[in-house]
Every structure is written in C-alpha cells, then in structure tokens.
Amino acid sequence: MLLYLHVPFCRAKCAYCAFYSKVPQGDDLALFERAALAEIEALGRRHGRPRLDTVYVGGGTPTLMPVWLWERLVAAIGRHFDLPRGIEFTTEANPDSVDVWLLQDLRGLGVNRLSLGVQSLSDADLELLGRPHTRAQALAAVEAARAAGFRNLSLDFIWGLPGQRLATWLRQLRFVAENLRPEHLSCYSLTREPGTPLAARLDAEELPLPDEGEQARMFVNGTSFLESAGFLHYEISNFARMGFVCRHNMGYWEGRDYLGVGPSAVSTVSGRRWENPRELSAWAKAALAGTTGGNAEQLSERERLRETIMLSLRTARGLSLKAYGRATGRSFVREHSRLLTGLRQHGLVRITRDYVRLTTGGMLVSNLILERLLGDADG
Template identity: 65%
Template sequence: MLLYVHVPFCRRKCTYCAFASQVPEGDDFALWERALTAEMELSSKRFGRPVLETVYFGGGTPSLLPAWLFGCVADAVRKNFEVPKGIEFTVEANPESADLHTLQDLVAAGATRLSLGVQSFADDDLRLLGRPHTGEQAVAAYEAARYAGFRNVGLDLIWGLPGQRTATWLRQLKVAAEKLRPEHLSCYSLTPEPGTPLAALLEGGQLALPGENEQSRMFMTGSAYLEGQGYLHYEISNFARMGFTSRHNTGYWEGKDYLGLGPSAVSTVGGRRWENPRGLAAWAEEALAGKSGARPEELDRATRLRELVMLSLRTSKGLSMAAYRELSGRSFSEEHGALLQALRRHGLVRISKGQVRLSANGMLVSNLILERLMGT
C-alpha cells in the first residue's frame, strides 16, 4: 500500500494553485495533528496494520510544519503501519521554508527523499506565479538539502509560462541539470486552473500563454536535452537518473492501492475509492468522529479499464495488452486496430513485446490520443 499524507498549509496562496491549502492560524496545526492521528488509527484497524511501500507527505507545504509536529506525525505513521527499512519516504518542500535546520529535522524524522518546489530559477517567473521565494533561495535550498543528508532530491519546474520561450526554458533546465544535478526532475506544463488569479489574468487578456507551436518546441527540446544529460523520460512530465524514479508515483500509475490521509486526500483500496472533505474543519470533524472513508465508491470495470489505459500510457513502460485483456476480456489491438495503425504511421505510438507506448511526439498530444482511445 502507498501512503499519502496531505499537509494543507502554505505561507501564502500561489496565483496558479487550486490545491486544498490555507495559511495556518490559531490552533490549525494542533487540529490537523489530532485529526490525522485519529484517521491513521482508524485506517490501521480497518486494513489490519498494512505494510507500506512508500510514504509521501505532500501539500500544501510540508516543510512549513514545526519540527516537533512533523516528528510526531512521522512517529504516528510508524506506530500505525508497517514501515519496512529503506522505504522511500518523500517530503515536499518549498525553498522559502527549506532551511538547513528544517531539512536536518526531516532527515532525522525518517525522510529519505525531498521534492523541492522550485518551479523556476527566474525571479520574474516566480513573481508571476506568486511564489514566495527567489531563484537564489531555490539554489540555496537545494544545497542545504544535500548538506542535511538527502541523497535523493527532486525538483519541480513549470514550463509554458506567459512570455516564456524555448530558449528561456532551456536555461532553466540547464541550471537544474548541469549546475545542481538532482536525481529527479518533474517538468509540468502550466495549467491555469479556473478561479485562480493567474487564470483571471489570462482570461482578461492581460497575459498570454506561448502559442501551441512554441509549447511543442519547449516540450520536445526540453525532453531531448534532459535525456542527453542522462535522465530517463519515464513519464510524460517526469525524468530521473538511473535508479531514482519515484516509487510512489510509479505505484500510483501502476494501479497499486493507495491510502490518502488529510483534507482532500483520495484513497483507492481494494477497488473502492473515497475522497476526504476539502476543508480542514470539515475533514477534521469527520476524522475525529471515526467516519473517514465511510462512503466508498465501488469502481466498476469500465472505470478501472479507463484508468488502466490512461495511467499506463503516461509512462515509458506503456500499456500491457495482456493486462487490458485480463480486465476487459477483449483484445486491445483488435478493438482499436484502425486507430493504432494510424497512430503508428504518424510515429505517435510504438507497439512491441505486448506493450503499447507513446513516442515523444505521442506524449505531446497524449490527451488527444487518450480521448480517441476512450471514445470521449
């Protein structure tokens, strides 16, 4: 089982962010800790103290937690679940709260992998995104992570920003890949979420995203550059050095059971799925009353089949046609024969050894391909 813990606190809300997060005030930290502990205890009893494959603290900004609080929660994880030695234990951090002492405390509490939300090394980009750190702080946080003892560090970057071009995107990648050389890079295209300040500026015409051709060049040129630097392009948005792919995310893409704790967290266990209330107070009330996961949704075969195709084709491993047949009772190649032939002719998919994989060009238009495959 994969464990995800949502930390819903941030120093301030970024202009593009639609995640469940808030600026902590009053006894928010204490309420979160009490409710989270209750949710862990309930989950441990419900699933028989399951063995964890990975632990992932995301947010929000987990590095914003006081050291004592993170330590207490990490201890509660070990108390309520079987946590094998050497497990991948990831913590997300933002540069402005990732000082040396904080990072050392994370390592002392058991964290083995750091995911650092850099987003950009350019201060103009960071101001546009509403990020509360500078490019210099991002580099300093990375160096502090190394000094603190993290041997597995990933950086998050965003491309396709207003005013950005392929050359400026490559400069960002060169800082990451040549100067810092992290084990992992997540490169996400900017997706303006409805209702966010950045989306409002784009809708109002004050800002404009790069055109489709420019964004295509960013994706293709950036991917080729990172592969040339020794990174495996193992998922549409993710690159890793040999042996450093994210076990947690890979488990999710492979359809493994995952338990989500905290506000807005989603769980899928044994073919059943449930989502926690989004707000801190509503989630805490439910967790403290022992009602977390009380109304799961049974995933039907059509939903599981759709997710198998969509998640598998995001990865370099691709879709197993045997797995598709096992779940559906049908042949993927026969069911989608004409479309697959057309995609192969255009160099968008590759089929070998029973696996269907998207090419780099295919990854670029993955949403369109998936829509055609799923008939939506």
C-alpha cells in the same frame, strides 16, 4: 500499499494553484494534529496494519510544520503501519520553508527523498506565479538539502509560462542539469486552473502565452535535452536518473492501492475509492468521529479498465497488452486497430508484441489520444 499525507498549510496562496491549502490561523495546527493522528490510527486498524511501500507527505507546504509535529506524525505511522526501514519517504517543500537544520531533523526521522517546488529560476516568473521564494532561495535550498544528507532530490518546474521561449527554457534546464544535478525532475506545463488569479489574467489576455508551436518545441526539445543529460523520461512530466524513479508516483500509475490522510486526500483500496472532505474543519470533524471513508464507492470493472489505460499510457512503459488481454479476454490492438494504425503512421505510438506506448510526440498530445481511445472503448 502507498500512504499519502496532505498537509494543507501554506504561507500564501500561489496565483496558479487550485489545490486545497490555507494560511494556518489560531488552533489550525493543533486541530490538524489531532485529526491526522486519529485518521492514521483508524486507517491502520481498518486495514490490518498494512506494510507500506512508500510514504509521501504533500501539500500545501509540509515543511511549515514544526519538528515536534513531524515527530508525532511519523511515530503514529510507525505504530499503526508496518513501516520498513529505508522505504522511499518523500516530503514536498518550498525553498523558503527549509534550512539545513530542519532538513537534518527530517532526515533523522526517516525522510529520505525531498521534492522542492522550485517552479522557475527566474525571479520575474516567480513573482508572476505568486511564489513566496526567489531564485537565490531556491539555490540555497538545494545546497541545504545536500548539506543535510539528501541523496534523492527532486525539483519541480513549470514550462509554457507567459513570455517564456524555447531558448530560455532550455537554458534553465541546462543550468539545472549541470549545476544543481538533481536525481529527479518534474516538469509540468502551465495549467489554467479556473478561479485562480493567474487564470483570470490569462482569460483577460493580460499575459501572452507561448503559441502552440513554441510549447510543442519546449516539450520535445526539453525532453531530448534531459535524455541526453542522463535522465530517463519515465512519465509524461517526470524524469529520473538511473535508480531514482519516484516509486510512490509509479505506484499510482501502476494501479497500486493507496491510503490518503488529510483534507481532500483520496484513497483507493481493492477498487473502493473515497475522498476526504476538502475543508480543514470538515475533514477534522469526520476524522475525529471516525467517519472518513464513509462515502466510498466501488469502481466498476469498466471504470478500472479506463483508469488502467489512462494511467499506463502516461508512462514510458506503456499499456501491457498481456495484462489487458487477461483482464478483458480481448485484444487491445484489434479493438482499436483503425485508430492505432493512424497514430502509428503519424509517429505518435509504438506497438510491440507486449506493449503499446506513446512516443514523445504522442505524449505531447496525450489528452487527445486518450480521449479518442476511451471514446473507441465506449463505442
């Protein structure tokens, strides 16, 4: 079982972000505390104090929470779940929200993996994205993490930014690999999220994006560089040194059960899925009344199979043909023979006796490939 805790608080809303977050006001922190403690207790009881494989605290900016609130939340998780020592316990953080003393406190509470939202090491790019930190603060946060004892450090970056070119992206990756030396990297292409300030500027053509060819080179050449630097490209956007694959996210891609705490958090257990209310006040009301999860829906076998295909093909391992055959009684390769033949001829998939997996080129156009595969399945 995986546990995700969504902390919705940020100092300010970034220009590109569509996740639910808010600047804390008044008694927001106290309300969040009461509701989160109630939901943690309810989920633990409802599911028989399950053993956790990972804990992931995301947001928002979880490291805006005071240490006393961290202590209460971690203690509650330990009371209502089986929390083995040494499990992967991640928190997200923004570089401007941490110092060595806070990080030492979190290490003392059992947090052993830190995911820093760096996004860029260019001050101009950070300003464009509306990020609240600078390059200098990002470098200082990495130093603080190491000084606090973190030996599992992940850094997030965004590529395909307005005005960005292949050379600048590769130069940044080289600096990160050789100087910051994280155990894990998440490199996401810029997504135009409707309703965000950045999307409005892009729609108005105020900001020139790299063309498709340049973006393709950023992905392919960036992947090639990171692999040569010792990183395993284990999922479309994720790279890890040996032994540092993110177990929490792999759990999602492998279809493991997970529970979500907090506003907008999603849970899926034994094919039943529910999503918490998005707004803090609405979620807190439901959590305190014990009614979160009341909107659960049972996924159909077809829906679960489609998810398995989509999530498996995001990973370097790919889709297990044996598992697909056991689940359906059918051959995936025969079902999609014409499409897979064409994809293989274009170097977009590899097919072995046991797996179908996307190549680096296939990952670049994964959305189109999945659309075709799932369209085949529906047909």
